[in-house]
Amino acid sequence: MHDLNIPAIADGQAADQWQTSNDGDAAIANALADILTVDFSGGDVTLTSTQFRSAMTFVPSGLSATRALTVPAVKRALFFVHNTDAGDSITVTRGSTTVSVAAGKIGAFYTDGTANGLVGTVLATGSSGVGSTASTTEVLTGTNTTNAVTPDALAALWEKGSDVASAATVSLGEGGYFHITGTTTITDIDWTTAKDGRPALVIFDGALTLTHNAATLKLPGNANITTAAGDRALFVQDASDNVICILYVRADGTPLLSTILRSDTTANLTKGFTATGYSAGTKSSGTFTPDPANGNLQYATNGGSHTLAPPSTGSGNALTMVIQYTNNGSAGAITTSSFTKVTGDTLTTTNGDDFLFHITVLNGFSHLNVVALQ
Incomplete structure (x- = not known):
């Protein structure tokens, strides 16, 4: 029965309680x-x-x-x-x-x-019999277990979002596809409504720098990227503020990372390369120990008597290096120190004479071969 508390009208059912x-x-x-x-x-x-x-x-x-x-x-x-x-x-x-x-x-x-x-x-309201519908925020958060999802709210996951101006921290709103405008360096990419696993496809409209950060913005090759207009990238939120660039495609079709030699991978090189030699300056006294960190192709000027020593292999145990020497008017005698073996032509102190020093260091042994170029 109902519980409207309406007194019954019939006599004997509700004594002394009467109503019309x-x-x-x-x-x-x-x-x-x-x-x-x-x-x-x-x-x-x-x-x-x-x-x-x-x-x-x-x-x-x-x-x-x-x-x-x-x-x-x-x-x-x-x-x-x-x-x-x-x-x-x-x-x-x-x-x-x-x-x-x-x-x-x-x-x-x-x-x-x-x-x-x-x-x-x-x-x-106005749902025509449908239960409570999820907001776009609820769809993006993905935690509500009772509300229905409309096509319009679902589109918040993939539709083209509003253009986003480049900034140190870029915040992406509703959508799954965005244009980033401007040229300001980007150090972090976030979402207004964050959810681990949420992806975003981005097109860059200008040249800017994406800064690699192992904790917040992981980029391919663990290195910064300079964008060009039309470059595309796919980002995903891995864990909270940790965002990973899963894919980067340059507009001109060139690869982001060129083929490189790796210390643990066998490679077959089919092309050559050029390099810029390093100027080691004028040597006129003391001991010159070439540093391979400056490059394996170097050149120097003999400006006075000094000593040449084999370069260090650092954490490795082998290297090769070529040094081109030119005598100036103050050229002096070049002596060698600590080489296991020295071969080749005789060094001179004549102004304008040139030489190539071919240096090989391997497993604790070192060899210097001198080639006169006149």
């Missing part, structure tokens, strides 16, 4: 069709039994924050809470049971009269 049939009809009509405005301007509201029985639909006024609407332990087969507010939620409460009705949504409920007896579902 109009009063009973009015109570029933109100419970089935009336709307009660609940004033939340003073905070949370607890409905009395009389208030709860007096309407089918409850709407808020004065809602300035999330408020609780507590209903009494009265049986109601159906009632609605229509949250007409634009920004704040209403938490419908019966004992320990709560259901949140977000701004702009409708909650449909029934109560069974027990301490915690509240059951309800939340609907979107």
Whole structure:
């Protein structure tokens, strides 16, 4: 039976409680069709039994924050809470049971009269019978397990988003495809609504620098990238602020990383290369120990008597190096120190004479071969 608290009219069923049939009809009509405005301007509201029985639909006024609407332990087969507010939620409460009705949504409920007896579902206004629909933020966050997804909200995952101006930290909004404009160096790429595994395809409209960072922006080759207009890249959020560039494609079709020699990989080179020789300067005293870090092709001027020693192999145990020497007017005798073997032509101190020094160091042994070029 209903719980509208309408006294029975028949004698003996409700002694000393009489009412007209109009009063009973009015109570029933109100419970089935009336709307009660609940004033939340003073905070949370607890409905009395009389208030709860007096309407089918409850709407808020004065809602300035999330408020609780507590209903009494009265049986109601159906009632609605229509949250007409634009920004704040209403938490419908019966004992320990709560259901949140977000701004702009409708909650449909029934109560069974027990301490915690509240059951309800939340609907979107104008949803034509569809349950509560997810916002684009809820779709991007991917944690809601009850709301339905509309095609429009789903498009937030893949549609073309608004162009984003380059900045030290770039923030990508809704969408899965973006143009980045400008030429400001980028050190970090984030999402306005972050979710591990979320990808973004990006096109760069100008030349800028992407700065590699092993903790926040991992780039191919672990090195910075200078973009060109039309370059494309695919980024994915791996873990929180850790973003990885999965793919980078240059607009002109050239590879981002050219073929390189690796210390642990066998390679077959089919092309040659050129190099820029390093100027080691004028040597006129002391000991000259060439540094391979400056390059394996170097040149120097003999400007006075000095000593030539084999270069260090550092953490390795082998190297080859060629040094071109030219005597100037102050050229002096060049002596050698610590070479295992010295071969080749005789060195001179004649102004303008040139020589090539071919140096090989291997497994603790070193060889210098001198070739006169005149």
